[in-house]
Amino acid sequence: xxxxxxxxxxxxxxxxxxxRNVFARIALFxxxxxxxxxxxxxxxxSELINYTIVVIVFVTIAMLFVTALDYVLGLxxxxxxxxx
Numbered sequence: 001x002x003x004x005x006x007x008x009x010x011x012x013x014x015x016x017x018x019x020r021n022v023f024a025r026i027a028l029f030x031x032x033x034x035x036x037x038x039x040x041x042x043x044x045x046s047e048l049i050n051y052t053i054v055v056i057v058f059v060t061i062a063m064l065f066v067t068a069l070d071y072v073l074g075l076x077x078x079x080x081x082x083x084x
Contacts, residue, residue, distance in 0.1 A: 020028070043051065
């Protein structure tokens, strides 16, 4: 359960009003999104190149792992069920 007092756990904003209407909630959401987008830092060219290399290496390793796993499981299925 929440550790807030019962009166603080309602959807009330503390001003004594009930829930905001749908347009006020949408406006609040948009303001919060814009506020978060202002915090975003664009990576430099060298950071972007490093991140891209890391992703390509990781995807290649994951692809090799899945390929090896598929091959081993295929051999096991072929051994178990035979030539048909």
